[in-house]
Amino acid sequence: MFDLLWEWLNFAVRWVHVITGIAWIGSSFYFVALDLSLKKREGLPAGVYGDTWQVHGGGFYHMLKYTVAPASMPDELTWFKWESYATWVSGFFLICVLYYGSSELFLINREVADLAPWQAISIGIAGLAAGWIVYDLLCRSPLGRNDLLLYAVLFVFVVAIAWGYTQVFSGRGALIHTGALIATIMSANVIMVIIPNQKKTVASLLAGESPDPALGAQAKQRSMHNNYLTLPVLFMMLSNHYPLVFATRYNWIIVALVLVMGVSIRHFFNSLHAGKDKPWWTWAATAVLFLVAMWLSQAGPPERGEPSAAIPASVEKLVASADFDAVRDIVTGRCSMCHAAEPVWEGIPHAPRDVKLETDAEIALHAPMIYAQAARSNAMPPGNVTEVSAADRETLARWYEQATGQKRHFFW
Template identity: 60%
Template sequence: MLDTTFWLEWAQFAVRWVHVITAIAWIGSSFYFIALDLGLRPEAGAPRGVHGAAWQVHGGGFYHIQKYLVAPVAMPEELTWFKWESYATWLSGFAMLVLVYWLGAEFYLIDPRVADLPVWAAVAISLGSLVFGWIAYDLICKSRFGDDNTRLMLGLYVILVAMSWGYTQVFSGRAALLHLGAFTATIMSANVFMVIIPNQKIVVADLIAGRAPDPKYGKIAKQRSTHNNYLTLPVLFMMLSNHYPLAFASQWNWLIAALVFLMGVTIRHFFNTMHAHKGMLWWTWGLTAVLFALVVWLSSLAPAEAEGEAAARLSPAQHRFAAAEGFDQVTDIVLGRCSMCHAAEPGYEGIGRAPKNVHLETPEQIAAAAEQIYLQAGLTHAMPPGNLSFMEDQERAAIRAWFAAGRS
């Protein structure tokens, strides 16, 4: 009989796949339109209201694209809206947050060494921070402070750095960087849902009613779209970071995140300037390399302690696995088959740090990683990789039996 962990794992896989597909669609269209907008040039003989035009070639065909600064004189019969990519990306990402970090809060969201939170409090902070992020950002954009876009971007950066530090004070390192990505992605998606699309609908309604659209709506939407442009690459880094402990398990993970946001600016500035036909600012890549070198250096400093280090700090669920029937046998199995790599100082040649920052050298650490051990070595043969330590089928069966006992 397959347990809930099996079905949850497949649900996560399915939703993650959807999330990647929709994110590709959203980022692709976003980057395309930013490049298109920057590359438009005045065109002789263009219709009234056309701000610029561009000729492009792709897939064997030629495309002639024109942009109206406010809107055309009359509405076309068919109008394509680019919005569902953004909505689907956020919805699937939020579903991933629920499936992995809320339903698995005791394993992935809460680190008792950082903050010994009950599950309900950790989930409340998770959700509340996303809501706070959008409200604070939107109010600042609409205030007089937001009239200067450069000043606004600097203010937003300060908020992101503060949030990166704040998340590391309440969540595990892995969850902290993931939440920083979710915090930023929520702002980006809300920009589309709450500002960009509604403003475009106002312009369309004015056209249909025969009124001249107010250009302020396009200006506001353009500002939010520019913010999204510069935030995209850092969000991708945060979402990928949960696979790389050198980023999330460092004691300087919040500062690494702060530098990544700067790299997002330097990289996008290069491409934005290039698409605007203002030259190739190669110095931005040099600055990006320096920032990345700082990130690598920070990750080499004293690493954060492995999660779940002390038995007294285990969550209630982890305590159940430590007390479950078969735990002593599983401890012996893991110590013999897994701990040569999953250690503070791995003994296996070529392994510099424990994969995923999972340490399996003590009974307490093994109890803390119960679900990962079950999925990687009990339910599947993913670990040890290539079965290098020759884990036997009866040992895997013992892991499955222990996990079932701990879940009951």
């Protein structure tokens, strides 16, 4: 029962996260494009930087942008902040459900670092907070006055963090945490800098003072960082479905390449929306970087010692179960041809989703997933290519339910 709830919770949180992410990124793309399309011209009202016309949904919009602010406060003002906050909160919830809830499976790789779950989780959460603090200090330092230099330093910083994560977490845990750190920086930019600065601007307006333009400039700088980080963060979030990206030796260099690709693609669109020349070369550069990433991903898994055969205490019961011999036979006979360090199934270059089912420890650690994929559903093997029988599925189910005390039905 618990597993059923967990699986649905996972799905629900992911659903919310994708929706809020679309809302956030959608509005942020929209505003960047809007900003860039503004045209300065004669005859605009005082305080207006530029205007632009748009057509959508059966009507025309005439958009004006006031920098720093209009002379008096409008009666109604729409703020864009909940999209960002909700994306971060749902994302954090998702990382808790998926990576912290199943840390032995997804976050910890005992060949990399033999961490206890609480240690891995603490590193994960502390890293997110520390990463934001360092980023914010860098932006506020004298470096922050030179945009290009700041970009270069931030690039090195993020790549160093990604490398650091690969030294403590599984490849999957490392990439998701790199993505989560970037996303935390982006959300914190909104809640800690962009919105407070806008609030101060509004407050000065209401007090009849003229707002400090530095507030707007700082918000704009953070907003540009967010803009350039959007595409890499999406790559990082999706990367955990692609073992050749996250579970190969140069995964952190791939992160570096993706950061640059994100910037080069955004540069194209930013120039396009600004009505400047279209820098087509950015696509060529992106394609080259993509090819380099593909090439690096062939390097195979990181060289580590032999996988530890020790059975973690948390799954001892599953291995000790009377059904385990039968389970091992089913899994090694019907699953391991694909789910192995070196799969023998044609067209499967790497263990799918990095799920390896060869040793007793691996089988036991993946038990909840085996249960969901092959006992309670017939998702695995794909198309039942290895002909798992109904009796085999029943054995897998019984093994898991008895050893973990799971009830099969929630509603009856």
